Amino acid sequence: MTDAPPSNLVLAALPEVDRRRVEADLTSVDLVRSTVLAEVGEPLRSVTFPAGGAVSLVTATVDGGSVEAVLIGNEGLVGTWIAAGIEGAPWRTIVQAGGAGFQMSPQAFRAHVAAIPIFGTLVARYNIAAHLLTSQSAACNRFHELSARTARWLLMVSDRTGSDEITLTQEFLAQMLGAYRPSVTVALRFLGTAGIIAVGRSRITLLDRGGLLAFACKCYQVNLQQHATLLRIDDAVD
DSSP states (O other): OOSSOOSSHHHHTSOHHHHHHHHTTOEEEEEOTTOEEEOTTOBOSSEEEESSOEEEEEEEOTTSOEEEEEEESTTSOBOGGGGGTOOBOSSEEEEEEOEEEEEEOHHHHHHHHHHOHHHHHHHHHHHHHHHHHHHHHHHHHHHSOHHHHHHHHHHHHHHHHTOSEEEOOHHHHHHHHTOOHHHHHHHHHHHHHTTSEEEETTEEEESOHHHHHHHSOTHHHHHHHHHHHHTOHHHHTO
16 A cells, blocks of 8 residues: 555545554555455455455346345445354446455454444445445435436446546446436437437447436435444544
8 A cells, every 4th residue: 555545435535543553454455346255155355445446236136137235435445244243245236337446354354443433434344335325326226217316326336437438338237226327328319319428349438427417316415414323533533
């Protein structure tokens, strides 16, 4: 690790002395798109703090369907359940967008959570934020139109990766949104015709972020506020 503060927001929120203690056990990694970090029930080999990539926690159905439960980028970490002593991953854990990140062993993670109170508090607060995202997504999938949900998801990925170019297939996007691929194709075509995005082969480019915000459902702003509130370091240390 370098002396520069990490770009992962949980790590960056730590006071410098505590951050340096955690950094001692972190390794810089390149997260590769489509890499499966763990299947359901399998142990994670490392706790991951995305810095430029994003990881999806995916829930599967018995008939082979799947939907994204949580999208994790530089605002959080992958493997919060390890702090609670849970070994097997509750979700299929897959790298959704490639990019930089940091990893540490589960053993080191548990030790730091136990020894550094503010680190444990931030991990717990992020865990709550992730649960709020899951519940908000469930309501969003039930009540909002697919084009608005698609706009929201693209904004979330852009926020977490720091990029306006998102590499993925429409089939994968359909799985993440819990929708049929033809419906997702229509939603993307609608946003593309409006000049908000450009859709290429396995790539979506955000052209007009303001326009995308206008189309996205209000769930996006709700989630932003929830994360900002829960990860405020001044509240966490009170």
